[in-house]
Amino acid sequence: MLDKIGIAKRIAQEVQDGFYVNLGIGIPTLVANYVRNDIEVEFQSENGVLGMGPFPFEGAEDADIINAGKQTITTLPGASFFDSATSFSMIRGKHVDLTILGAMEVAENGDIANWKIPGKMVKGMGGAMDLVASAENIIVAMMHANKRGESKILKTCSLPLTGVGCVTKVVTNLAVLEVRDNAFHLLERAPGVSIEEIQNATEGTLIIAGEIPEMKM
Amino acid sequence: MLDKIGIAKRIAQEVQDGFYVNLGIGIPTLVANYVRNDIEVEFQSENGVLGMGPFPFEGAEDADIINAGKQTITTLPGASFFDSATSFSMIRGKHVDLTILGAMEVAENGDIANWKIPGKMVKGMGGAMDLVASAENIIVAMMHANKRGESKILKTCSLPLTGVGCVTKVVTNLAVLEVRDNAFHLLERAPGVSIEEIQNATEGTLIIAGEIPEMKM
Amino acid sequence: MINKKVKNVQEALQGVESNMTFMLGGFGLCGIPENAISELVKRNVRDVTCISNNAGVDGFGLGLLLENKQIKKMISSYVGENDEFERQMLSGELEVELTPQGTLAEKCRAAQAGFPAFYTPAGYGTEVADGKETRDFDGKMHVLEAAFKADFAFVKAWKGDAAGNLVFKGTARNFNQNMCGAATITVAEVEELVEIGTLDPNNIHIPGIFVQRIFQGKDYEKRIEQRTVRYPNESI
Amino acid sequence: MINKKVKNVQEALQGVESNMTFMLGGFGLCGIPENAISELVKRNVRDVTCISNNAGVDGFGLGLLLENKQIKKMISSYVGENDEFERQMLSGELEVELTPQGTLAEKCRAAQAGFPAFYTPAGYGTEVADGKETRDFDGKMHVLEAAFKADFAFVKAWKGDAAGNLVFKGTARNFNQNMCGAATITVAEVEELVEIGTLDPNNIHIPGIFVQRIFQGKDYEKRIEQRTVRYPNESI
Numbered sequence: 001m002l003d004k005i006g007i008a009k010r011i012a013q014e015v016q017d018g019f020y021v022n023l024g025i026g027i028p029t030l031v032a033n034y035v036r037n038d039i040e041v042e043f044q045s046e047n048g049v050l051g052m053g054p055f056p057f058e059g060a061e062d063a064d065i066i067n068a069g070k071q072t073i074t075t076l077p078g079a080s081f082f083d084s085a086t087s088f089s090m091i092r093g094k095h096v097d098l099t100i101l102g103a104m105e106v107a108e109n110g111d112i113a114n115w116k117i118p119g120k121m122v123k124g125m126g127g128a129m130d131l132v133a134s135a136e137n138i139i140v141a142m143m144h145a146n147k148r149g150e151s152k153i154l155k156t157c158s159l160p161l162t163g164v165g166c167v168t169k170v171v172t173n174l175a176v177l178e179v180r181d182n183a184f185h186l187l188e189r190a191p192g193v194s195i196e197e198i199q200n201a202t203e204g205t206l207i208i209a210g211e212i213p214e215m216k217m
Numbered sequence: 218m219l220d221k222i223g224i225a226k227r228i229a230q231e232v233q234d235g236f237y238v239n240l241g242i243g244i245p246t247l248v249a250n251y252v253r254n255d256i257e258v259e260f261q262s263e264n265g266v267l268g269m270g271p272f273p274f275e276g277a278e279d280a281d282i283i284n285a286g287k288q289t290i291t292t293l294p295g296a297s298f299f300d301s302a303t304s305f306s307m308i309r310g311k312h313v314d315l316t317i318l319g320a321m322e323v324a325e326n327g328d329i330a331n332w333k334i335p336g337k338m339v340k341g342m343g344g345a346m347d348l349v350a351s352a353e354n355i356i357v358a359m360m361h362a363n364k365r366g367e368s369k370i371l372k373t374c375s376l377p378l379t380g381v382g383c384v385t386k387v388v389t390n391l392a393v394l395e396v397r398d399n400a401f402h403l404l405e406r407a408p409g410v411s412i413e414e415i416q417n418a419t420e421g422t423l424i425i426a427g428e429i430p431e432m433k434m
Numbered sequence: 435m436i437n438k439k440v441k442n443v444q445e446a447l448q449g450v451e452s453n454m455t456f457m458l459g460g461f462g463l464c465g466i467p468e469n470a471i472s473e474l475v476k477r478n479v480r481d482v483t484c485i486s487n488n489a490g491v492d493g494f495g496l497g498l499l500l501e502n503k504q505i506k507k508m509i510s511s512y513v514g515e516n517d518e519f520e521r522q523m524l525s526g527e528l529e530v531e532l533t534p535q536g537t538l539a540e541k542c543r544a545a546q547a548g549f550p551a552f553y554t555p556a557g558y559g560t561e562v563a564d565g566k567e568t569r570d571f572d573g574k575m576h577v578l579e580a581a582f583k584a585d586f587a588f589v590k591a592w593k594g595d596a597a598g599n600l601v602f603k604g605t606a607r608n609f610n611q612n613m614c615g616a617a618t619i620t621v622a623e624v625e626e627l628v629e630i631g632t633l634d635p636n637n638i639h640i641p642g643i644f645v646q647r648i649f650q651g652k653d654y655e656k657r658i659e660q661r662t663v664r665y666p667n668e669s670i
Numbered sequence: 671m672i673n674k675k676v677k678n679v680q681e682a683l684q685g686v687e688s689n690m691t692f693m694l695g696g697f698g699l700c701g702i703p704e705n706a707i708s709e710l711v712k713r714n715v716r717d718v719t720c721i722s723n724n725a726g727v728d729g730f731g732l733g734l735l736l737e738n739k740q741i742k743k744m745i746s747s748y749v750g751e752n753d754e755f756e757r758q759m760l761s762g763e764l765e766v767e768l769t770p771q772g773t774l775a776e777k778c779r780a781a782q783a784g785f786p787a788f789y790t791p792a793g794y795g796t797e798v799a800d801g802k803e804t805r806d807f808d809g810k811m812h813v814l815e816a817a818f819k820a821d822f823a824f825v826k827a828w829k830g831d832a833a834g835n836l837v838f839k840g841t842a843r844n845f846n847q848n849m850c851g852a853a854t855i856t857v858a859e860v861e862e863l864v865e866i867g868t869l870d871p872n873n874i875h876i877p878g879i880f881v882q883r884i885f886q887g888k889d890y891e892k893r894i895e896q897r898t899v900r901y902p903n904e905s906i
Binding site for chain 1: 461462463464465487510511512513514520523524530532534535536537538539540542543554555556557558559560561562592602603604605606607608609610611612639656657658659660661662663664666
Binding site: 262263264265266271272273274275277278279280281282283284285286287288289290298299300301302304305308309328338339340341342343344345346347350351377378379380381 | 697698699700701723746747748749750756759760766768770771772773774775776778779790791792793794795796797798828838839840841842843844845846847848875892893894895896897898899900902
């Protein structure tokens with residue numbers, strides 16, 4: 001079974017040479033730390049920066065240079081700053097190659113819910129609705145089940161949707177799943193996790209075809 | 218009767234302090250030369266410059282700094298360059314206060330035709346259709362009649378339209394006309410021109426109310 | 435050069451009234467118009483609608499207007515970094531309209547550029563699209579969203595000149611650029627008001643035509659919401 | 671940093687074929703992609719559709735492709751600065767689609783930004799609106815215009831770096847900025863390809879994400895269409 005860092009490490013393997021990548025808040029932010037060093041990737045943040053680097057050293061923080069999580073950041077050579085409309089031109093115009101974000105629920109048809117729990121304080125969708133509506137390559141980083149042990153990999157989402165039919169892959173603490181043809185296709189098991197455990201934790205339709213390898217971490 | 222420079226001089230009187238002005242090709246371009254020195258005006262050119270200055274001195278021409286008529290120009294302190302979409306944001310968004318352009322025909326309902334003569338070579342509308350569709354203050358600079366003596370101040374345009382119901386004022390070699398309520402309202406006569414001459418040269422409905430002063434040049 | 439310079443924030447906010455709609459630039463606390471917000475608190479205009487990506491934090495940014503109960507409605511993409519906001523929202527005192535961030539940005543840009551409405555795929559199939567017109571383009575569904583209408587836009591830039599030209603720094607640009615010219619009156623406050631002619635005409639982010647009033651701001655706090663650092667020998 | 675740099679114009683134009691649709695930046699002869707145009711002539715691709723505000727002059731710019739009869743269709747706002755264009759248009763050899771200039775710019779921007787279509791007041795009530803959907807917004811009629819679809823965009827910038835970041839100079843910016851990212855492949859030629867990290871991140875007009883290939887251009891003529899000057903003691 002993976003922890004959050006394990007999920008981030010596994011997702012980092014999905015990042016290919018030449019990709020522009022948008023990372024959501026939470027586990028996705030960690031992915032940047034585990035991308036291979038021998039490939040070139042640029043990180044976009046929807047508040048208006050392309051070419052994000054690591055956090056600044058203490059004393060070098062600049063209030064004018066933050067990421068979408070409002071964290072102080074640095075930029076790498078070749079970076080650029082731009083306005084919000086241009087930032088979403090990159091996203092809506094499909095110039096960003098990969099979107100990685102968290103979710104509360106994912107359904108077998110690719111629906112995603114990650115912005116609202118009725119009756120609770122709603123923080124808003126931020127840029128998530130724009131991202132999932134336009135991106136063609138969306139990987140969700142999430143726990144397979146909630147704290148009460150209920151599956152978050154569902155037949156249909158119960159929470160208000162963020163986007164419809166858009167998720168292409170899910171990486172959880174238990175498995176890597178591809179979402180297509182109205183089903184979750186099991187691609188890999190987390191280290192030490194059995195197919196039965198994954199099956200039990202999955203409410204949505206799970207397709208298990210052939211040998212299912214364990215993740216190579 | 219006015220010549221082209223006279224028309225430009227008269228239109229220059231319409232330019233008010235604090236106006237952003239877009240000038241079309243031909244007579245309108247001349248207007249810039251006759252605006253009072255004690256007011257502040259900025260000229261916008263739709264190819265992407267705000268704060269245009271005079272033509273450059275010989276030897277100082279820059280192929281990268283032109284106006285919409287493709288003439289080499291200079292810029293004044295406070296000028297800015299921008300892309301075509303932003304330029305038309307200024308125009309469509311009603312940030313430009315006054316548009317001055319030429320016309321082949323104007324109709325009493327404010328329609329204007331200035332881009333196409335069927336059967337002849339068509340050069341295109343350039344930015345004229347965007348300008349007339351959005352500007353709220355459009356002054357047309359033109360000759361009252363064509364070379365064959367036929368009125369260009371009409372009941373309805375015979376040529377393909379550039380815009381509908383948009384012209385607010387017309388300054389010709391003979392008169393200043395306000396366009397409203399489906400009629401041309403005679404405001405001023407050109408020096409030495411009689412009301413009868415204007416009436417004879419006007420095919421559209423002409424309203425003559427009260428004393429019609431001669432232009433003060 | 436058309437002079438947009440005004441003496442101070444008091445002169446810049448002449449005409450603001452209760453029940454108006456304001457746009458405020460910034461992302462989180464980054465690039466917010468601190469001086470204009472302070473003056474809005476002082477003037478105590480009530481029942482205003484604020485269009486702003488976020489709603490500040492307790493005791494800073496739009497949090498100040500919230501504490502003072504001046505805001506009737508917030509239009510934002512992400513809120514709830516402050517407790518007072520949450521309290522007012524849950525009690526029903528505060529009306530909240532949540533809008534996808536890219537849609538929020540484009541509703542500003544549409545107002546600036548004179549487009550009445552636009553089609554975006556964002557929010558299709560979600561409650562954001564409830565009651566809105568939808569349409570298929572090339573097999574993909576889109577939602578029709580309308581341009582914003584606002585009385586004042588309050589933006590903050592790094593540098594500016596008397597002609598109203600603006601230059602932003604880093605990610606403090608964000609919505610500030612898109613809100614210029616998107617309201618009836620755009621008020622820009624700048625960290626540094628420079629002499630006319632010193633800004634490079636090639637590198638002006640907002641030409642002065644989109645700005646009605648500009649003033650030299652003061653006492654900027656520029657708070658950091660999430661101060662994150664790495665350690666000297668941390669590998670990345 | 672994702673490297674977009676290619677060796678030369680030959681490598682930059684890999685994949686161009688007959689019957690494709692190209693976007694070409696520039697206003698008149700100002701800011702046109704001279705190197706790409708020369709290479710298109712050399713490659714002799716036929717029956718192409720060109721989206722460009724203007725169509726060059728006899729013997730230069732798009733006039734070169736016209737002389738060689740490579741263009742099937744021109745989409746422009748203002749044409750006819752050259753005799754060969756006029757001859758081909760009047761004889762029916764060349765198809766011409768005239769589009770209002772602001773609409774042309776926005777059709778590029780819509781393609782860049784992922785908007786399928788937009789409503790503009792330009793052209794309403796004229797033959798430009800023939801056959802197009804129209805709609806009333808707040809009592810004003812608008813025309814629905816679709817985003818462009820193109821295979822290649824050829825743009826020319828003043829400076830650029832290997833990441834594809836671009837900076838334009840003066841009014842040579844024009845449509846170049848709006849065409850970046852508006853086609854499947856955007857090819858940028860630059861007067862000066864600078865070291866990565868030397869362009870100020872605050873003043874990049876086009877972030878590299880909108881550009882697929884960039885190369886150091888050469889032999890720029892930068893012709894002036896209307897050389898206008900004033901005399902030393904002329905008063906303005």
